[in-house]
Amino acid sequence: MRPAPNGDAAAEEEPAVATLPPDARIDLARERADSHADEVLDALDRELVGLVPVKTRIRETAALLLIDRVRARFGIDSARPNLHMCFTGSPGTGKTTVAVRLAELLHRLGYLRRGHLVTVTRDDLVGQYVGHTAPKTKEVLKRAMGGVLFIDEAYYLYRAENERDYGQESIEILLQVMENQRDDLVVVLAGYKDRMDSFFASNPGMSSRIAHHIDFPDYTGDELEAIGRLMLAREGYSLAEEAIPVFREYLDRRREQPRFANARSVRNAIERARLRHANRLIATAGEVGLAELTTLTPEDFLASRVFAAP
Ligand SMILES: Nc1ncnc2c1ncn2[C@@H]1O[C@H](COP(=O)(O)OP(=O)(O)OP(=O)(O)O)[C@@H](O)[C@H]1O
Incomplete structure (x- = not known):
């Protein structure tokens, strides 16, 4: 069990739960109510007009995590799902708002120990001089641990015209953490769809670590x-x-x-x-x-x- 660095009650150690016998039955409605996930999903419905496909994906993710938890009670040992995501869409289409709710939801479903959101752009991650980038990126990662790191306009991390751009160093650190500490951090990359597509084309390592792509269309x-x-x-x-x-x-x-x-x-x-x-x-x-x-x-x-x- 991880310690609870922020003193959050929900993050404190839970007593070990005995594995259920194979013939046990679980009341899913009760599990669902106990998680309080619906409160977050309902808030998302209430505060955002439209975005039906986005809301559906978030509900599906909640269902996956809930079922995963129930499976674990039977002793089924499956890998934690990869929840790093990419949110594509124009400015003001609700990406940050959904990310805030996602963080909260993942916390309630026991996936993240803190459930806060840290929003950054290239300037927060990349330094101007040699040796400045790694400490900057690591500091941001430290702040984001246990929650969701939202990198807005993530494609600015990569500059095709400059091979020695410090952005590359930041990408490499992010990739490592996304792989090795993915039980403690969810990374959401956000930005315009076409630019995100070319970012992924130039950064296959990043592309392969993002399992979920969610598009936020312009509003009618x-x-x-x-x-x-x-x-x-x-x-x-x-x-x-x-x-x-x-x-x-x-x-x-x-x-x-x-x-x-x-x-x-x-x-x-x-x-x-x-x-x-x-x-x-x-x-x-x-x-x-x-x-x-x-x-x-x-x-x-x-x-x-x-x-x-x-
Ligand atoms: N579907 C919606 N219904 C109601 N309010 C919305 C909706 N989408 C966005 N908003 C509101 O618009 C504002 C901007 O949304 P948000 O910051 O989530 O967009 P964004 O896609 O992250 O934009 P940016 O990339 O520019 O930060 C917020 O105040 C948010 O609550």
């Missing part, structure tokens, strides 16, 4: 609208009837513009609408009630209006 217009409504509801706002087409038109236009970042752009649009809403109310200098305080109107989504000066 309807999904972006639903995401917006969900975010608004969480913040205690709603859209006035006339604001719905205006918000939708804004999203449709924004999707065509550069640097569109899916749900992240929706969040930013809402932040700006909140700002305009507040300024609009202040500018009226009149009385307000619950309805005014919680309802966004069309003008809150129209960028050109300035409400600062009454």
